[in-house]
Amino acid sequence: MAEATLKKPEFSTPQSCFTKTYVDQKFLETSILRRYDLFREDPEYSEKIRLIRDEHKEYLHKSARGLSEGYQELDASQPWFCYWILNSLDLLGVLDDTSSFVYKENLFEKTIYTIARCQGELGGFGGGPLQDSHLAPTYAAVNALAIVQKYHKGALDIIDSKKMFSFLLSLKQPDGSFAMHIGGERDLRGLYCALSVAYLLNIQTEELIKDSELFVKSCQTYEGGLASVPFAEAHGGYTFCGVAALGLLGKMEVIDVDSLFQWLVNRQMKFSGGFQGRTNKLVDGCYSWWQGGAFPLVVDYIQKRDGISLQNNNNGDWAFHQFALQQFILSCCQQPDGGLRDKPEKNRDLYHTSYCLSGLSRSQYNTFSKTTTVLGIKENLLKEIDHIHCIPVDKVEVAKLHFQNSKLEENKN
Amino acid sequence: MEKQEEIPYEPLSKLPEWKDIQPIPQKESLKDPCAILYSPQFSEVMDYFRAILQKKEYSERALKLTTEVIRLNCSNYTVWEYRRGILEHLKIDLNTELDYLDKVIEQHPKNYQVWTHRVWVTTKLNSGDREKAFTEIAFLNDSKNYHAWSHRFWAIEYFNLWDGELEFIDKFFENDLRHNSAWAARFFVATQNGKLKNDPKIQLQEIEFSLSKINLTCNNESAWNYFISFFEIANLDQQQINDLVSKIETKKTRHRFCPFPMSFLIRVYSDKKFGYFSKENLEKAITFCDALSDECDTIRKAYWNYKKIGLEKILKEEF
Numbered sequence: 001m002a003e004a005t006l007k008k009p010e011f012s013t014p015q016s017c018f019t020k021t022y023v024d025q026k027f028l029e030t031s032i033l034r035r036y037d038l039f040r041e042d043p044e045y046s047e048k049i050r051l052i053r054d055e056h057k058e059y060l061h062k063s064a065r066g067l068s069e070g071y072q073e074l075d076a077s078q079p080w081f082c083y084w085i086l087n088s089l090d091l092l093g094v095l096d097d098t099s100s101f102v103y104k105e106n107l108f109e110k111t112i113y114t115i116a117r118c119q120g121e122l123g124g125f126g127g128g129p130l131q132d133s134h135l136a137p138t139y140a141a142v143n144a145l146a147i148v149q150k151y152h153k154g155a156l157d158i159i160d161s162k163k164m165f166s167f168l169l170s171l172k173q174p175d176g177s178f179a180m181h182i183g184g185e186r187d188l189r190g191l192y193c194a195l196s197v198a199y200l201l202n203i204q205t206e207e208l209i210k211d212s213e214l215f216v217k218s219c220q221t222y223e224g225g226l227a228s229v230p231f232a233e234a235h236g237g238y239t240f241c242g243v244a245a246l247g248l249l250g251k252m253e254v255i256d257v258d259s260l261f262q263w264l265v266n267r268q269m270k271f272s273g274g275f276q277g278r279t280n281k282l283v284d285g286c287y288s289w290w291q292g293g294a295f296p297l298v299v300d301y302i303q304k305r306d307g308i309s310l311q312n313n314n315n316g317d318w319a320f321h322q323f324a325l326q327q328f329i330l331s332c333c334q335q336p337d338g339g340l341r342d343k344p345e346k347n348r349d350l351y352h353t354s355y356c357l358s359g360l361s362r363s364q365y366n367t368f369s370k371t372t373t374v375l376g377i378k379e380n381l382l383k384e385i386d387h388i389h390c391i392p393v394d395k396v397e398v399a400k401l402h403f404q405n406s407k408l409e410e411n412k413n
Numbered sequence: 414m415e416k417q418e419e420i421p422y423e424p425l426s427k428l429p430e431w432k433d434i435q436p437i438p439q440k441e442s443l444k445d446p447c448a449i450l451y452s453p454q455f456s457e458v459m460d461y462f463r464a465i466l467q468k469k470e471y472s473e474r475a476l477k478l479t480t481e482v483i484r485l486n487c488s489n490y491t492v493w494e495y496r497r498g499i500l501e502h503l504k505i506d507l508n509t510e511l512d513y514l515d516k517v518i519e520q521h522p523k524n525y526q527v528w529t530h531r532v533w534v535t536t537k538l539n540s541g542d543r544e545k546a547f548t549e550i551a552f553l554n555d556s557k558n559y560h561a562w563s564h565r566f567w568a569i570e571y572f573n574l575w576d577g578e579l580e581f582i583d584k585f586f587e588n589d590l591r592h593n594s595a596w597a598a599r600f601f602v603a604t605q606n607g608k609l610k611n612d613p614k615i616q617l618q619e620i621e622f623s624l625s626k627i628n629l630t631c632n633n634e635s636a637w638n639y640f641i642s643f644f645e646i647a648n649l650d651q652q653q654i655n656d657l658v659s660k661i662e663t664k665k666t667r668h669r670f671c672p673f674p675m676s677f678l679i680r681v682y683s684d685k686k687f688g689y690f691s692k693e694n695l696e697k698a699i700t701f702c703d704a705l706s707d708e709c710d711t712i713r714k715a716y717w718n719y720k721k722i723g724l725e726k727i728l729k730e731e732f
């Protein structure tokens with residue numbers, strides 16, 4: 001573990017122009033400062049700062065038992081709950097602990113049961129039973145099953161790969177993009193979800209991936225980041241989707257990686273250490289993953305291209321400030337009674353819990369130098385997250401092994 | 414969610430209109446991990462919707478039911494797709510649908526499905542007459558609403574509504590020079606979705622525009638990103654480049670702690686195409702990397718170190 005050299009918060013430079021964007025930012029900085037004051041008053045705070053594992057586990061346990069009426073508006077995202085909860089529990093190491101509630105309450109069997117009911121007759125998965133198949137819940141369902149597979153053999157067997165292939169192909173567009181569902185919108189999310197699933201299931205035929213890199217390229221904006229569609233604003237969520245898709249395709253070179261890299265590093269906020277989703281917007285914990293998660297593929301490409309190493313002894317492999325991000329997640333995004341959140345004023349939810357933890361894991365593991373960078377007590381170390389599929393790395397291995405023998409020809413019919 | 418409780422709920426099972434329908438429950442929801450504790454109303458409406466969906470019934474009452482499902486959960490993409498089928502089948506006047514959609518979007522402006530439906534309706538109507546005014550209302554609530562901007566761009570391109578758009582976007586800058594959605598919008602409109610990106614007149618105009626905003630406030634990444642993107646692609650003669658570079662060099666001296674002028678100059682000094690490539694300038698660029706990594710932009714230390722390594726490599730190879 002490298003020494004935890006914490007950054008002193010730096011206020012944004014004062015300016016004569018007190019614009020709305022500027023005032024919002026100042027307001028938030030003041031509230032974050034109150035938290036960071038702890039660092040300065042107590043010199044050992046950085047060594048003591050901790051991930052409140054028990055509280056998070058309890059929140060996830062409670063959520064797994066049942067969600068409040070407020071979650072009704074996510075009734076069309078049921079596989080997402082399974083994925084967010086399992087991914088969070090797995091990163092926390094709870095799934096590897098056979099004495100945990102997961103085993104007592106048969107969470108794995110229940111997950112398989114729930115997700116199986118969402119599989120559509122024509123392949124893919126819907127947001128709930130009898131809902132149309134849709135790429136987002138399909139992605140979440142496959143990820144959830146991949147996590148379960150290691151503990152409950154047969155989880156991945158419920159996926160009908162042949163039908164999945166024809167479902168994915170039915171959404172493929174001439175410009176290389178994918179529609180989210182029949183009659184649905186086309187953007188980089190759809191492309192990422194489709195390719196993530198196809199590569200895990202080993203059904204990525206030429207026909208399926210044709211021209212996909214061209215669609216990603218068309219979404220790169222003048223700022224360097226990627227947008228949802230060719231004419232919109234560069235945005236962290238879509239940037240991750242595009243970068244991960246190019247990583248799967250092995251075609252990072254089609255975009256301007258230098259301008260992407262500069263845009264990406266600039267999304268880390270000099271004051272809070274967290275990431276913003278777009279230029280001049282406020283920090284949000286979930287971008288710890290969407291922005292932070294895009295670094296490995298970009299850094300890997302640049303290192304190979306330039307023949308240099310970006311490793312930094314004090315901070316890790318990723319060319320963003322890994323300690324500063326951890327400081328933000330641990331001191332601003334943890335809700336004291338469990339669960340993680342966007343920022344201090346907001347409430348926890350399963351989405352932010354999963355993506356804050358994924359981002360935390362990303363900033364702890366240096367995949368190239370095979371070291372870890374951990375802020376606070378050493379027990380803060382999570383399991384390692386995969387840089388493309390956003391599930392723990394051991395689960396990607398299990399899934400790939402499971403599907404490696406299924407022949408493409410068999411899947412095409 | 415809050416609004417639901419206000420409306421008294423009449424169970425569908427008590428209405429003669431629905432007597433012939435056998436509702437389909439989601440089944441054994443207790444076995445589900447993270448089962449949602451649905452309100453009785455939500456469950457019942459969904460049970461009837463599943464039944465109608467299975468029957469593929471395209472009727473007035475089915476249309477009414479989809480409205481009810483949408484009121485309870487407007488993210489249900491299945492119901493929107495089904496609703497489109499009904500609208501077509503019953504040949505409903507889509508202007509009424511657009512009125513309805515106005516209200517739904519006002520309540521749920523950040524939902525994917527409502528905007529997807531809006532694209533469908535306006536395409537069918539073959540009219541984008543209401544789209545500019547409507548998205549303007551959405552901006553009152555959140556002027557950076559990603560969906561609303563994307564929809565506006567789509568409509569402008571699809572229905573050819575470019576007129577007056579640059580003036581419209583200018584209003585956002587009056588209030589907020591750091592409004593990045595407005596900058597992205599400016600790029601979209603000024604270049605007509607990229608088509609005029611290589612027009613020298615446009616390039617100069619946009620360089621001047623962004624530079625004038627940088628003059629008002631140097632510490633504004635949105636303006637710099639815009640300025641640099643045009644500077645990189647513009648076909649400028651050496652005199653024009655020199656004028657711009659000397660302006661930025663002055664800014665560098667004046668705003669010692671602002672990272673953007675240095676970042677720009679590192680780029681200019683290290684690429685032969687700008688005419689500033691010399692041993693002296695490369696060494697200067699390296700000191701800028703140090704200043705950024707140690708003083709002005711310490712959070713990006715790793716990035717500036719990487720830049721420095723690249724510059725040192727060039728220095729060794731070329732001089």
Ligand SMILES: [Zn+2]
Pocket residue numbers: 284285286287342352
């Ligand atoms: Zn968020």
